[in-house]
Amino acid sequence: MHPQKVDRIMTVIILLSSAVVGIAVISLLAFIITAGLPHLSWDFIASASSAFTSGGGIRDQLFNSFYLVILTMLISLPLSLGGAIYLSEYAKPSKLTDGFRLAIEVLGSLPSIVVGLFGYLVLVLKFHLDFSLLAGAIALTIINLPLLTRSCETALSQVPSLQRQAGLGLGMSKWKVTTKIVMPAALPGIVTGAILSVGRIFGEAAALIYTSGQSSMVISYTNWNPFSHTSFLNPMRPAETLAVHIWKLNTEGLVPDATAVSAGAATVLILTILLFNLLARFVGYLIKRRMTK
Numbered sequence: 001m002h003p004q005k006v007d008r009i010m011t012v013i014i015l016l017s018s019a020v021v022g023i024a025v026i027s028l029l030a031f032i033i034t035a036g037l038p039h040l041s042w043d044f045i046a047s048a049s050s051a052f053t054s055g056g057g058i059r060d061q062l063f064n065s066f067y068l069v070i071l072t073m074l075i076s077l078p079l080s081l082g083g084a085i086y087l088s089e090y091a092k093p094s095k096l097t098d099g100f101r102l103a104i105e106v107l108g109s110l111p112s113i114v115v116g117l118f119g120y121l122v123l124v125l126k127f128h129l130d131f132s133l134l135a136g137a138i139a140l141t142i143i144n145l146p147l148l149t150r151s152c153e154t155a156l157s158q159v160p161s162l163q164r165q166a167g168l169g170l171g172m173s174k175w176k177v178t179t180k181i182v183m184p185a186a187l188p189g190i191v192t193g194a195i196l197s198v199g200r201i202f203g204e205a206a207a208l209i210y211t212s213g214q215s216s217m218v219i220s221y222t223n224w225n226p227f228s229h230t231s232f233l234n235p236m237r238p239a240e241t242l243a244v245h246i247w248k249l250n251t252e253g254l255v256p257d258a259t260a261v262s263a264g265a266a267t268v269l270i271l272t273i274l275l276f277n278l279l280a281r282f283v284g285y286l287i288k289r290r291m292t293k
Helices: 003-039 042-048 059-090 095-110 112-126 133-157 163-170 174-202 242-252 258-291
Strands: none
Touching: 003 258, 042 059, 042 095, 042 258, 059 095, 059 133, 059 174, 059 242, 112 133, 133 174, 163 174, 174 258, 242 258
8 A cells, every 4th residue: 555545544543533532522521511500600619518408519628629739739749849850850870760760650550549548547547647638638649749740850851951061061060050940941841730730639539538538527717727626727627529529429319409519519620620721731831931031
């Protein structure tokens, strides 16, 4: 067969495959969003949920999800960035480096339910963190580390070696070159990877069922003392996230309008994750544009 004909056939096959995947994703998103939009309202988002009566909202679950993401990023971002700097700037090709990268890949392939059971046995029971936001944040950190480390390492490795050599040639130390030249140049990729990882962990549910818990205590949004049991900032309180709330609604069936609440909550979850992805691209574009002026 003529090479040009083979090329056209393969191009058509690839385009058809891409179209099938695109249509499947768009159809799924459209189905979830159209099913949930009629149930969305400000009262639904800003009011608390009710366990046994209809008309409950998702205020607490939505806040818990954002708060848990913030706690997770405070733990995972420094660790991931430190590991990425070591792999990209300091590590020399060796069995130790290969083993480190293999460990990251293995950690990234762990099912989230396994991470959740590990968190339950070690964090909740062994270290007596109980069901809490902190235990959930540590479990999500385990899930988030591989993705975030690879993103940061990729961003750092894309900085031209000539810039490093120029800094070293001017008498700068290795650490000075890394912090003053490499990291600023890699900042758009690092920020984009961080925001994308936020979208990944925002929708996590399986690991949180066994760590942060399946229920939320009554909290006060006017109590700013993080050591108070009723404070919304207390990281040691149990907290049901939006994804866990959706799972719970569809498994327990205690809420009369569980289908409507679940559809509305799923729509909010999907739209938030889409917003994170768009925000990642926009912020990365703005940073790159500002740095290249």
